[in-house]
Amino acid sequence: MDANTVTELKKTLNFTPKSGTRFSHFWKFRWLYVFMIPGLLYFFVFKYMPMWGLIMAFKNYRPHLGIMQSEWVGFAHFERFFSLPDFWMLFRNTLLLALYDLVIFFPLTILMAIMLNEIRKEWFKKSVQTIVYIPYFLSWVVIVGITHILLSVEGGVVTEMLSQFRSNPVDFLTSPDWFRPLIVMQMVWKDAGWGTIIFLAALAGVNTQLYEAARLDGANRFRLIWHITLPSIRNIIVILLILRLGNFLDLGFEQIFLMVNSLNREVGEVFDTYVYRTGLVQGQFSYSAAVGLFKAAVGLVLVMGANWIAKKFGEEGLY
Structure with a gap:
């Protein structure tokens, strides 16, 4: 590894964005954002992804057909429930x-x-x-x-x-x-x-x-x-x-x-x-x-x- 490569690597490892830039705040608290990743993944996987299944409420779901291929019935289930x-x-x-x-x-x-x-x-x-x-x-x-x-x-x-x-x-x-x-x-x-x-x-x-x-x-x-x-x-x-x-x-x-x-x-x-x-x-x-x-x-x-x-x-x- 030549001297120029080592110099560039040191600059990358010691990189600090200029104050006042949009990226400076993120870089300053970068490890806090890293710690947020597990929590964000939890909510994405267990809270937001299951929302895709809400479309089932508007369909006549059949397991062998899947959600997308099942018949669309609109608000029929809600009408039945309220009645x-x-x-x-x-x-x-x-x-x-x-x-x-x-x-x-x-x-x-x-x-x-x-x-x-x-x-x-x-x-x-x-x-x-x-x-x-x-x-x-x-x-x-x-x-x-x-x-x-x-x-x-x-x-x-x-x-x-x-x-x-x-x-x-x-x-x-x-x-x-x-x-x-x-x-x-x-x-x-x-x-x-x-x-x-x-x-x-x-x-x-x-x-x-x-x-x-x-x-x-x-x-x-x-x-x-x-x-x-x-x-x-x-x-x-x-x-x-x-x-x-x-x-x-x-x-x-x-x-x-x-x-x-x-x-x-x-x-x-x-x-x-x-x-x-x-x-x-x-x-x-x-x-x-x-x-x-x-x-x-x-x-x-x-x-x-x-x-x-x-x-x-x-x-x-x-x-």
Whole structure:
């Protein structure tokens, strides 16, 4: 290798674009962009590429013909879905569970974060955080299994205790009246602790001088939370609320599927379990794709609507 070649190679390895050029910013943070590649590939492969299959919702899909060769039927599957009595049952069940999640679960995570933030004993605070975080790492199979152990009619711990006070034991697992409360309690126990992490991180950035000034003015603990803590994390609350609205109808398949049975299906069947039953079990691929597309479209409208409302009220929003 001659001297000229070595000189050119050194220039290439030590290349630094001139400041002010369009490429300079990219080159300065080039390794950060390299680290983004795995995440971008993940979203491209598992999120964007599957969107090609949405065309199945507008066709009468036949596996031996493929998506492109199958018959085009337009909005026939959507018309069928909206005309069936199952649509209103699914919409009612999904909407109620989603509202319970939004009205009970989401505010509870904020409340838990504030309560944890108010603990002054560091060892006690870490102990409580560990206890409330642990259920998040359990699968829904384990959570539902524990529920069956506690509430089963035959040998359930809670059922046996209640049977001491009443002659007819309550069948929690098959009762339609108890299905939704059980779902909410499971969600709270499993995910509420983990949902406090972002709020705790936001609370850690609140200026402590604000609390000191408020105490000098005679503010008690409740007024400190109401007038300083909550306004300080308001932007985070709004952003997370918008993101949660995007998954408003996405209640999670595993939990509902494991808790639904033939006796409580009338109040427990939701879009996710219906798509599984009609699509994979019954083989109605195009019809189930139409149901899934409808649910996704509702989530998109909710996100855009919530973001627009947030902007109207002076919040940052998502975009």
